[in-house]
Amino acid sequence: MPNVYRALGDPTRRHILSMLKQGSKTQKEIVEAFDMSQPAIKKHLNILLEERIISESLNGKYRIYSINLNTLQIGYREMIQYIGELLDDQLVSLKNYVEKGEFRDEEN
Amino acid sequence: MPNVYRALGDPTRRHILSMLKQGSKTQKEIVEAFDMSQPAIKKHLNILLEERIISESLNGKYRIYSINLNTLQIGYREMIQYIGELLDDQLVSLKNYVEKGEFRDEEN
DNA sequence: CTTTCATATAACCATTAGGTTATATATAAT
DNA sequence: ATTATATATAACCTAATGGTTATATGAAAG
Known part of the structure; x- marks a missing residue:
């Protein structure tokens, strides 16, 4: 069901996954690693979430993303x-x- | 350089590749295997050609496609x-x- | 309670994807 | 020469991608 081609088809998303492989990250940390707006990163995170390649958890005002191996x-x-x-x-x-x-x- | 994610990201294109694995096919044969218009198939073939996953050769009025392993x-x-x-x-x-x-x- | 910080959402834009129908072109067959 | 067949191309449509800026929301810190 999860579409890996879709999820991995974009270089930014592959880069995000490489980051998450090193450990879970907040959205802020991810955004800071790219020269791209926060909404753009959020869209990539949403696609990875839709395809269940990553998961999201809450910690106060932070959203923490982890790779779903x-x-x-x-x-x-x-x-x-x-x-x-x-x-x-x-x-x-x-x-x-x-x-x-x-x-x-x-x-x- | 060839973008495999792009090439393989579509189920029709994966199906075409499975057909070509069995041997080279004319465009006509490929078109007949799908419930889809000839121009639509041709677009898929063009994408596979762009990504150099298949090659094209001529034989009279036929175009023959083969997989590029x-x-x-x-x-x-x-x-x-x-x-x-x-x-x-x-x-x-x-x-x-x-x-x-x-x-x-x-x-x- | 106001400000700050992290995230979410809306509205917009340009491009690509994936399909259609209609039509043109090129080769083959009659 | 005409017709039939295989392929190509143009024009169009809708939806998805990948980005932007501006603004709203929600939690934490002062």
Whole structure:
């Protein structure tokens, strides 16, 4: 259901997600990281929220955004599945190993 | 440079790519596979061409479209790299195995 | 209670996307 | 030469994107 292509299709949104990967951030912190108006950033946050790639929580006058790894992972896997099939890429079979827990990293 | 998010962001275009994976197709064949006008399909083909995900060749009055696996693979890897980093997914390290050719499938 | 700060919302703008119908062009077939 | 077929293009429509500025709201600090 969440549209990862939509969510990740914009470079500003990808940048926001990279920030959130480092830890949750207030909207203010995010806005300050860009040379862009607060409403513009808010629109990007809204799209990420709609696609459930991030979540929002309240703390007084602050809104705190965090990345939603579950949803991202689901979309990620769908994309890998689809494109991998197009490519007959080895990663698709690897992916199955990972998901079945059958992969052993024998170098460690 | 090719924008894979843009190219793959539309379900019709993903469907077209799935068709082309089965082999090159004329525009006519593609149009017939959809309940959509020829100009609409042509627009999708143009976007895929712009993003270099497919190529076009001429054969008399026919235009033949084929999938461009190289470009797809490049974009695919960029996406996997980016999202994988967000997720710190095991797939990222797996991906490196694959690309370095260090993975051995010990089940076969 | 007034001011300040963080966020939200409204109104606007230009561009792109995704579709339509109608029509032009180019090649092939009769 | 005419007709049929495949593709291209133009004009149009609606909705979504990505941005702006101006203003409203809500919480916290003075």
